[in-house]
Amino acid sequence: xxxxxxxxxxxxxxxxxxxxxxxxxxxxxxxxxxxxxxxxxxxxxxxxxxxxxxxxxxxxxxxxxxxxxxxxxxxxxxxxxxxxxxxxxxxxxxxxxxxxxxxxxxxxxxxxxxxxxxxxxxxxxxxxxxxxxxxxx
Amino acid sequence: xxxxxxxxxxxxxxxxxxxxxxxxxxxxxxxxxxxxxxxxxxxxxxxxxxxxxxxxxxxxxxxxxxxxxxxxxxxxxxxxxxxxxxxxxxxxxxxxxxxxxxxxxxxxxxxxxxxxxxxxxxxxxxxxxxxxxxxxx
DNA sequence: GTAAACTATAGAGTGAACTCTAAGGCAAGC
DNA sequence: GCTTGCCTTAGAGTTCACTCTATAGTTTAC
Numbered sequence: 143x144x145x146x147x148x149x150x151x152x153x154x155x156x157x158x159x160x161x162x163x164x165x166x167x168x169x170x171x172x173x174x175x176x177x178x179x180x181x182x183x184x185x186x187x188x189x190x191x192x193x194x195x196x197x198x199x200x201x202x203x204x205x206x207x208x209x210x211x212x213x214x215x216x217x218x219x220x221x222x223x224x225x226x227x228x229x230x231x232x233x234x235x236x237x238x239x240x241x242x243x244x245x246x247x248x249x250x251x252x253x254x255x256x257x258x259x260x261x262x263x264x265x266x267x268x269x270x271x272x273x274x275x276x277x278x279x
Numbered sequence: 280x281x282x283x284x285x286x287x288x289x290x291x292x293x294x295x296x297x298x299x300x301x302x303x304x305x306x307x308x309x310x311x312x313x314x315x316x317x318x319x320x321x322x323x324x325x326x327x328x329x330x331x332x333x334x335x336x337x338x339x340x341x342x343x344x345x346x347x348x349x350x351x352x353x354x355x356x357x358x359x360x361x362x363x364x365x366x367x368x369x370x371x372x373x374x375x376x377x378x379x380x381x382x383x384x385x386x387x388x389x390x391x392x393x394x395x396x397x398x399x400x401x402x403x404x405x406x407x408x409x410x411x412x413x414x415x416x
Numbered sequence: 417g418t419a420a421a422c423t424a425t426a427g428a429g430t431g432a433a434c435t436c437t438a439a440g441g442c443a444a445g446c
Numbered sequence: 447g448c449t450t451g452c453c454t455t456a457g458a459g460t461t462c463a464c465t466c467t468a469t470a471g472t473t474t475a476c
Contacts, residue, residue: 146452156453157435165433178442180453193385199375200382204433221393228390235379235386238336242372242379245337248330249372253365256358283422293423294465302463315472317423341463423472428465435460442453 148183152191159191166208167194200235285320289328296328303345304331337372 149156162168163181172187190211197207209219210227219227251273259266282293299305300318309324327348334344346356347364356364388410396403 144453155435158433160454161434178453180442196378196382196385198433199378221396225390225393225397228386228393232383232386232390235383239376239379241333241336242376245333246369246372248333249365249369253362253369256362256365259358260362281423292465295463297424298464315423317472335463417476419475421472421474424470426468428467430463430465432462433460435458437458438456440454443451445450446448 143183145181145183148187148191152188152195154191154195162191162194162204165204167204167211169212200231200238202231280320282318282320285324285328289325289332291328291332299328299331299341302341304341304348306349337368337375339368 143151145156145159149159159168160181163173168187168190171184172190173181173183176182193211194204194207198204210224212219251269255266255269255273258269280288282296286293286296296305297318300310305324305327308321309327310318310320313319330348331341331344335341347361349356388406392403392406392410395406
């Protein structure tokens with residue numbers, strides 16, 4: 143498939159896809175050239191780009207991904223190093239999930255405050271005051 | 280308290296704190312000027328900056344935060360709009376948590392693959408092949 | 417009283433990840 | 447065969463969130 147088709151399939155711009163290639167995130171398994179110099183993408187390219195998007199979603203940089211996503215036979219990283227990285231990422235995500243839970247609590251309080259403000263501003267202020275006392279503990 | 284003390288307390292640089300002020304994330308409740316033009320920060324500034332850090336951790340931009348964190352009496356946003364924003368954020372976080380769970384699955388698979396590769400490369404390749412079949416379903 | 421350490425400002429520089437532009441080559445439809 | 451649209455490249459521009467520099471004024475410690 144050609145670049146635009148791929149772009150539409152995965153929701154990236156053609157610019158971004160070419161940029162990722164330039165940054166070394168795609169290799170010959172994902173993209174080849176035709177006689178006219180046009181890029182042709184394999185189905186593996188779809189999977190690869192989806193994986194990149196996933197990893198980006200959890201806050202990985204492109205450089206990090208480049209290092210890690212390379213096949214085991216290219217030896218910029220040893221298998222042990224990759225295992226270390228994966229374990230670390232798993233840990234990071236666990237911690238982020240906890241952070242999200244704390245954030246949900248904060249947002250829920252903000253919501254209660256704002257909703258109360260609509261109907262009973264007096265009560266809202268007392269909620270705020272109570273929260274301040276709690277935070278100061 | 281002066282800027283450096285605040286910076287040390289919350290783990291930001293003095294540059295960043297001044298930058299946040301310039302971007303409208305702090306107001307007179309958080310920072311005032313002394314006769315010598317030095318900034319003095321209230322305890323509320325600590326809370327505010329901690330909150331900003333929290334929100335940043337879940338991927339909010341500073342512009343977004345500026346809009347939302349302003350007190351209800353400043354009317355760039357109505358209370359209803361803020362409530363909408365909070366509900367949307369809660370939703371976003373719930374979805375992100377799901378994404379994290381899927382990501383953990385992916386990472387766990389990658390880990391299994393890499394660990395297997397250490398001891399039994401043949402088996403590792405069959406894991407990969409099985410995964411490809413599954414992804415194509 | 418002077419040197420070191422802090423404060424202020426304006427504005428330049430950085431790095432990541434795009435995003436867009438210009439200038440040209442190929443391809444498909446009429 | 448020509449227009450429209452997609453493809454190529456190199457490289458410039460953008461945005462975000464800092465981060466740093468230069469220059470100058472103020473405060474503190476000895």
